[in-house]
Amino acid sequence: MDIVRGFRCIKCNKYFAANYADLVCDTCGIEGILDVLYDYGELKGKISHEYFTDASLPASHWRYRFLMPVEYSTSLPPLEVGNSPLYRWNNLAVRYGFRSLLFKDDGLNPTSSLKDRASSVGVAMARQAGKKRITCASTGNAASSLAGNATAGGLESLIFVPGNAPEGKIAQCLIFGARVFVVEGTYEQAFELSMECAQRYGIYNRNSGINPFLVEGKKTVSFELCEQLQWKVPDYVIMSVGDGCSLAAAWKGMKEFHQLGLIEKVPAFIGVQAEGCSPVYKAWKESAELQQEEPQTLADSIAVGTPRNWRKAVKAVKESSGIFLTVSDEEILQAMQEVGRETGICGEPAGVTCYAGMKKLAENNYFDNDAEVALIISGNGLKDVSSVIKAAGGYQKVPPDIEEVARNIL
Amino acid sequence: MDIVRGFRCIKCNKYFAANYADLVCDTCGIEGILDVLYDYGELKGKISHEYFTDASLPASHWRYRFLMPVEYSTSLPPLEVGNSPLYRWNNLAVRYGFRSLLFKDDGLNPTSSLKDRASSVGVAMARQAGKKRITCASTGNAASSLAGNATAGGLESLIFVPGNAPEGKIAQCLIFGARVFVVEGTYEQAFELSMECAQRYGIYNRNSGINPFLVEGKKTVSFELCEQLQWKVPDYVIMSVGDGCSLAAAWKGMKEFHQLGLIEKVPAFIGVQAEGCSPVYKAWKESAELQQEEPQTLADSIAVGTPRNWRKAVKAVKESSGIFLTVSDEEILQAMQEVGRETGICGEPAGVTCYAGMKKLAENNYFDNDAEVALIISGNGLKDVSSVIKAAGGYQKVPPDIEEVARNIL
Numbered sequence: 001m002d003i004v005r006g007f008r009c010i011k012c013n014k015y016f017a018a019n020y021a022d023l024v025c026d027t028c029g030i031e032g033i034l035d036v037l038y039d040y041g042e043l044k045g046k047i048s049h050e051y052f053t054d055a056s057l058p059a060s061h062w063r064y065r066f067l068m069p070v071e072y073s074t075s076l077p078p079l080e081v082g083n084s085p086l087y088r089w090n091n092l093a094v095r096y097g098f099r100s101l102l103f104k105d106d107g108l109n110p111t112s113s114l115k116d117r118a119s120s121v122g123v124a125m126a127r128q129a130g131k132k133r134i135t136c137a138s139t140g141n142a143a144s145s146l147a148g149n150a151t152a153g154g155l156e157s158l159i160f161v162p163g164n165a166p167e168g169k170i171a172q173c174l175i176f177g178a179r180v181f182v183v184e185g186t187y188e189q190a191f192e193l194s195m196e197c198a199q200r201y202g203i204y205n206r207n208s209g210i211n212p213f214l215v216e217g218k219k220t221v222s223f224e225l226c227e228q229l230q231w232k233v234p235d236y237v238i239m240s241v242g243d244g245c246s247l248a249a250a251w252k253g254m255k256e257f258h259q260l261g262l263i264e265k266v267p268a269f270i271g272v273q274a275e276g277c278s279p280v281y282k283a284w285k286e287s288a289e290l291q292q293e294e295p296q297t298l299a300d301s302i303a304v305g306t307p308r309n310w311r312k313a314v315k316a317v318k319e320s321s322g323i324f325l326t327v328s329d330e331e332i333l334q335a336m337q338e339v340g341r342e343t344g345i346c347g348e349p350a351g352v353t354c355y356a357g358m359k360k361l362a363e364n365n366y367f368d369n370d371a372e373v374a375l376i377i378s379g380n381g382l383k384d385v386s387s388v389i390k391a392a393g394g395y396q397k398v399p400p401d402i403e404e405v406a407r408n409i410l
Numbered sequence: 411m412d413i414v415r416g417f418r419c420i421k422c423n424k425y426f427a428a429n430y431a432d433l434v435c436d437t438c439g440i441e442g443i444l445d446v447l448y449d450y451g452e453l454k455g456k457i458s459h460e461y462f463t464d465a466s467l468p469a470s471h472w473r474y475r476f477l478m479p480v481e482y483s484t485s486l487p488p489l490e491v492g493n494s495p496l497y498r499w500n501n502l503a504v505r506y507g508f509r510s511l512l513f514k515d516d517g518l519n520p521t522s523s524l525k526d527r528a529s530s531v532g533v534a535m536a537r538q539a540g541k542k543r544i545t546c547a548s549t550g551n552a553a554s555s556l557a558g559n560a561t562a563g564g565l566e567s568l569i570f571v572p573g574n575a576p577e578g579k580i581a582q583c584l585i586f587g588a589r590v591f592v593v594e595g596t597y598e599q600a601f602e603l604s605m606e607c608a609q610r611y612g613i614y615n616r617n618s619g620i621n622p623f624l625v626e627g628k629k630t631v632s633f634e635l636c637e638q639l640q641w642k643v644p645d646y647v648i649m650s651v652g653d654g655c656s657l658a659a660a661w662k663g664m665k666e667f668h669q670l671g672l673i674e675k676v677p678a679f680i681g682v683q684a685e686g687c688s689p690v691y692k693a694w695k696e697s698a699e700l701q702q703e704e705p706q707t708l709a710d711s712i713a714v715g716t717p718r719n720w721r722k723a724v725k726a727v728k729e730s731s732g733i734f735l736t737v738s739d740e741e742i743l744q745a746m747q748e749v750g751r752e753t754g755i756c757g758e759p760a761g762v763t764c765y766a767g768m769k770k771l772a773e774n775n776y777f778d779n780d781a782e783v784a785l786i787i788s789g790n791g792l793k794d795v796s797s798v799i800k801a802a803g804g805y806q807k808v809p810p811d812i813e814e815v816a817r818n819i820l
Contacts, residue, residue, distance in 0.1 A: 055463065079754050080495035085520070087488055108518055110495070110754065112792060152754030158819060163807075168795045174802030175750035175791060181808045181815060189810035196812045197819070340585035344489050344520065344562030381585060382522060382792035385578045392584030397573075398591045400599035402606045405591060409568060409607070 004069045007034035007212060010312055024210050033309065034212035035252075036069055040259045043067070047260050052227055059083045061117055061220035067256055068121060068220075069213045074128040077153030079110040081120045082220055086228040092342055093373065096362035100372040102234060104225060105345050107380030111172060113301075113351075114221060114246060114378040115145035118208060121217030122146065123153040126204035133158060136206040137194035139187060139242075139300050140169035141379055146206055147178035155204075158197060160190040166300055168383040188306055208245045209308030215249040221376060222253030226263050233263050234372040236322070240353035241271040242302030244280050244313025246378065251316035267374070268322040271313060272357030274299045274329065274350075280310045281324040284317060298329050298387055301350035301379055327356040335359065336381065336391035346381035346388065354378075414479045417444035417622060420722055433620050443719065444622040445662075446479055450669045453477070457670050462637055469493045471527055471630035477666055478531060478630075479623045484538040487563030489520040491530045492630055496638040502752055503783065506772035510782040512644060514635060515755050517790030521582060523711075523761075524631060524656060524788040525555035528618060531627030532556065533563040536614035543568060546616040547604035549597060549652075549710050550579030551789055556616055557588035565614075568607060570600040576710055578793040598716055618655045619718030625659040631786060632663030636673050643673050644782040646732070650763035651681040652712030654690050654723025656788065661726035677784070678732040681723060682767030684709045684739065684760075690720045691734040694727060708739050708797055711760030711789055737766040745769065746791065746801035756791035756798065764788075 007016040009025035009032040016025075016034065025032025047066060057063040061082030070076065084106045093101035109116040119142065126134045136146050137160040150157035157178040161170060162185065173180045183190040191207065198205035208214045226233055233254065239247045247269055254266045273281045274297035283290040290310045295303035307313075317324055327335075332349050335356035339345050347355075354375045367373060381388045398404050417426040419435035419442040426435075426444065435442025457476060467473040471492030480486065494516045503511035519526035529552065536544045546556050547570040560567035567588040571580060572595065583590045593600040601617065608615035618624045636643055643664065649657045657679055664676045683691045684707035693700040700720045705713035717723075727734055737745075742759050745766035749755050757765075764785045777783060791798045808814050 053465065055465070059469075078497055080497075085490040087490075105520070108520065110515070110518065111756070112522075112790070148754040148756070150754075151751055167799070168792055170805065171795045171798040171802060172756055172792070174805060175746060175756050175798050176754055177747075177751035179819065180805035181818070182805050183810050184807055185810035193808075193810060193812055193815055197815060200812070200816070201819070336585060337587075341561055341587035344558040344586055346521070346558070346582055346585050380522070380792065382578055382582070382790065385581045385795065388581040388585050389577070392581060395580065395584060395590035395592050397594055398603075400593050400595035400603060402603060402610070405603055405607060406610070408591070409589065409611070 002071050003038065003066070004036055005039045006037045008037060010035055023205060023212060030210060033210065033312065036212050036216055038067055044260050047262070049231060049262065061217065064220050064223045069216050070121065070124040071128055074124055077120055077123045077149050079116065079120060079149055079152045081109055081116040082224060084108050084224070086225065087343060089343055096359065097365065098362065098367040098369060098371040098373060102372065102374040103343055103345055103377055104221065104374065105377050106221060107347060107351055107377055111145045111148040112380035112383060113141040113145055114218065114376065115141040116149060117217040117220050118142070118214035119145040119149040119206065121213050122206035122211065123149045123155055125213045126155055127153060129204060131204040132156060134204040134206050135194050135198050137187065137191040139303060140165045140383070141301050142208065144169045144172035147173040147176035151176045158203060160194040162187045162190050164300070166384040168385065208243060215245060215252060218246050218249030219253030222250045223257060225374060226257050231263050233265060233267050234374040235267055236270055236371065236373045237267045237376065238270040238272060238354040238358050238373060239376045240302050240350045240378060241273050241280055241313060242304035242350065243307040244309040247271050248309055248312035248316045250376065251320055266320060269317050269320040270322045270357060271317055271324045272353050273324065273326050274302055274332065274353060275326045276329060277303045277305060278326045279305065280307055280313055281326050283310055284314045284324045299332055299349035299353050300384065301348065302353060325357055325360060327353060327360055331356040331360065333391040336388065340392070345377055347377045348379040348381050348384045349387050351377045351379040351381065412481050413448065414446055415449045416447045418447060420445055433615060433622060440620060443620065443722065446622050446626055448477055454670050457672070459641060459672065471627065474630050474633045479626050480531065480534040481538055484534055487530055487533045487559050489526065489530060489559055489562045491519055491526040492634055494518050494634070496635065497753060499753055506769065507775065508772065508777040508779060508781040508783060512782065512784040513753055513755055513787055514631065514784060515787050516631060517757060517761055517787055521555045521558040522790035522793060523551040523555055524628065524786065525551040526559060527627040527630050528552070528624035529555040529559040529616065531623050532616035532621065533559045533565055535623045536565055537563060539614060541614040542566060544614040544616050545604050545608050547597065547601040549713060550575045550793070551711050552618065554579045554582035557583040557586035561586045568613060570604040572597040572600050576794040578795065618653060625655060625662060628656050628659030629663030632660045633667060635784060636667050641673050643675060644677050644784040646680055646781065646783045647677045647786065648680040648682060648764040648768050648783060649786045650712050650760045650788060651683050651690055651723060652714035652760065653717040654719035657681050658719055658722035658726045660786065661730055676730060679727050679730040680732045680767060681727055681734045682763050683734065683736050684712055684742065684763060685736045686739060687713045687715060688736045689715065690717055690723050691736050693720055694724045694734045709742055709759035709763050710794070711758060712763060735767055735770060737763060737770055741766040741770065743801040746798065750802070755787055757787045758789040758791050758794045759797050761787045761789040761791065
C-alpha cells in the first residue's frame with residue numbers, strides 16, 4: 001500500500017506492517033479490530049489549510065484521499081459521497097441555553113446515509129484486491145449503501161439482512177441489483193452467514209465489525225466538518241451510536257487533523273443510544289466488558305445488540321472527555337418532529353437520536369453558554385416513512401369546499 | 411426589484427415593468443403566465459467563465475443569483491439547494507449507440523427532488539413580499555419541497571394534496587410541520603382550493619402554474635449542468651414532463667447562458683411523458699390546444715392531467731429542435747431497475763421516465779454515434795418505496811443455514 005503505513009490491534013496493541021493480508025489481528029481474532037496507521041509526520045509537511053484551496057480537488061470525500069487507505073493506482077467508484085450540507089441554527093442553540101448548534105445532514109449522501117462514506121471505501125478496497133463480489137450483513141443502511149456503491153463500482157453485492165429491516169432500505173438494495181438474502185433469524189445469524197460466505201467463496205468482506213478500512217471512509221465526516229467550519233471545530237460532536245464504529249471513526253478523523261496541525265483542539269464526543277438498546281452506554285458507564293442485548297427500539301439503524309466496535313467507541317468518548325447517554329423512543333420521535341419543523345431536515349429515527357441526546361443534556365445544563373455543538377444526522381427519514389408518519393402525526397382530510405378549509409386555517 | 415427588468419406574457423406577449431404586482435397577465439388571466447426578463451446586455455459584461463472561479467460563491471444554486479429574481483437585500487432561506495452530482499456513463503451510452511450519457515441526480519436535493527430549486531425561490535419571494543404563509547397544491551414533490559424550504563425559511567406552509575399522493579411525500583410535508591389538507595377530490599379541486607386560499611387570505615401563492623418566479627429556480631439545473639461540463643453542453647437534454655414547467659425552465663436556463671456567451675450552443679430538449687397521461691405530448695404532436703386528461707400512470711409526479719405550463723414546454727421543445735415522446739408504465743419500471751443497477755441512482759418513477767425515453771429513442775437510432783445525452787433525474791426513489799419494490803422484484807428468504815445460502819449463490 002502506498003498510503004497506509006501499518007495497523008495496530010485495538011485490543012492487544014500488536015503492530016502489523018502495511019502488507020498484512022488479514023482483516024483482523026492474528027492473535028485476538030474477530031475481537032482484534034485493526035486501526036489503520038499513516039505517516040502523519042510526512043503528511044504534516046504537505047497538508048496545510050492552503051492545500052484545500054486547490055480547486056482541482058474533488059468536492060466528494062475523496063478530497064481527503066491522503067488519509068484514506070485506497071492506493072493511488074486504484075480507480076475510485078463513481079458515486080459522489082460526502083460534501084453534505086452543514087447548517088447552523090443559533091436560535092435553537094439559544095433556546096437550549098448555548099451559543100451555536102450545527103446540523104450536518106449526511107442523509108443527503110448518494111444512497112441517503114452516512115454509510116456511503118464507508119461503503120465507497122469498501123468497494124474501492126475490494127477493487128484494489130481484485131474482487132468481483134462484496135458482502136455484508138446489515139440492518140439497513142450499510143446494506144443499501146453497499147448495494148449502491150458496489151453496483152456503480154462494477155461489483156456484485158451479497159446482502160444479508162434480518163427480517164425486521166425497514167422496507168425502504170431493502171427496496172434500495174433490490175433496485176441496485178444486490179443479491180438480498182432476508183435471513184429468517186436474528187441479526188447475529190445474518191452476520192454469521194455473511195462472514196462464512198466471505199470466507200468460503202473469497203468474497204470481499206464489508207462488515208464494519210471486522211473490516212478496518214471502513215472507518216477510514218466514515219472519518220471524513222469530521223474532515224468535512226473541520227473544513228466547512230474553516231478549521232474552528234465545535235466544542236461537542238454528538239452522534240447516535242449503534243455499533244460504535246461511526247463515532248470511533250469521527251473521533252479518529254478529528255485526532256488525525258489535530259495531529260496534522262489543521263485544527264487547534266479536538267471536540268468532546270457524545271454518544272447517544274436508544275434506551276431499548278444501549279450495551280455500549282452500559283459498558284462505558286460500568287467500565288465493564290460489553291453485555292449483549294436484545295434490541296427493542298424503533299431506531300433500527302442503531303438497534304445493534306452485539307456491537308463489535310464498542311471498545312473503540314468507549315475509548316473515543318473517554319479520550320475526548322465526552323459521555324454516553326440514552327434516550328427513549330418517545331424522545332426520538334419528538335426529535336424527528338422538532339428537527340423537521342425547525343430545520344427542514346427529515347431524519348430517520350437513528351439519524352436524529354443525537355438531537356434527542358442534545359436536548360436531554362441541555363435540559364440538564366450540560367453545555368456552557370458559549371458552547372458550540374455539532375450533530376451528525378446520519379440517515380434520511382425517507383428510508384423509514386412509517387416512523388416519519390408516527391413522529392409527525394396525522395393530516396386533515398377536507399372536502400373540496402373552501403368554507404371547510406377556512407374553518408380550519410383561521 | 412433590483413435584478414428583474416420586467417415580465418412578458420407567454421400567451422399575448424404583453425410587456426410589464428418590473429414593479430408589476432400581479433402574478434399573471436392582466437389580460438389573459440390564469441393562462442397568461444409571465445416570463446421573467448433580465449438585462450442580459452448588462453450581465454454579459456460582468457458574468458464570464460472567470461466569474462465562477464470565485465471560491466466565495468456559494469456551492470448551492472444561489473451562486474446564480476445574478477439571474478434569479480430575489481433582490482439582493484432579501485435574506486435567503488437556508489437549505490442548500492442544487493449542486494447535485496453529475497455522472498457520466500459512457501459504457502451505457504455505447505450500449506445504446508451513442509457517445510456519452512450523463513445523469514444529473516437531482517434526487518439528492520435537500521428534500522430529495524428538483525422541486526427544491528423552485529420552492530427555495532418561492533420561499534425567498536414570499537419573504538421578500540413580507541408574507542408569513544405560503545401555499546401550493548401538489549401531487550407531492552412541490553408540496554414536500556415547499557414544506558421543507560418554508561419551515562427552514564421561517565414560513566408556515568399550507569399544502570393541498572389529492573388523496574392519491576404517495577405516502578413518503580405526505581410524510582415529508584407533515585414532518586416539516588406543514589398544514590396538510592388532503593382533499594377528497596381531484597388534483598384540480600386541490601389546486602382551486604389552494605388558489606382561493608391564497609387570494610382570500612393573502613397567502614403567498616407557490617403554484618408553479620401561475621407563479622412566474624419558480625421557473626427561475628428550476629432553470630438553475632441547466633446552469634449547473636453547463637458549469638459541471640466546463641461549458642461544453644450536451645447535444646440533448648431529456649426530461650420527464652408533467653406540467654411542463656421544469657422542462658421550460660431548463661430550456662430558459664440554457665438560452666440565458668447562451669445569451670451571456672457562456673456556452674456556444676444550446677442542446678435540443680426532449681420531453682418524455684407517461685402514456686397514461688400525455689396531454690403535452692399530444693398538444694405538441696397535433697399542434698393543437700391542450701386537451702385535459704384523466705391521469706393513469708404510476709409516475710405520480712408527472713401525472714398532471716391539466717398542465718398549466720404546456721405552452722412553454724411545447725415552445726421550448728420546438729425552439730430547441732427537440733421532440734416529445736411517451737413511454738409505458740412498464741418501460742418506466744424497467745428504467746427504474748436499469749438505472750439502479752447500472753448507476754447506483756435510485757430514482758422515483760417520474761425521476762427516470764426520461765431514461766425510458768432515451769432508451770426508446772436510442773432503439774430507434776435517434777441519436778448520432780457521437781451524441782452526448784443528459785438526463786435529469788428529478789426525484790428520489792425513496793419517496794415512493796412501493797414503486798421501487800414493484801420495479802426491483804423480490805428477494806430470497808433463507809433460513810440461517812450456510813448450505814441453503816450456498817445453493818443460492820453458486
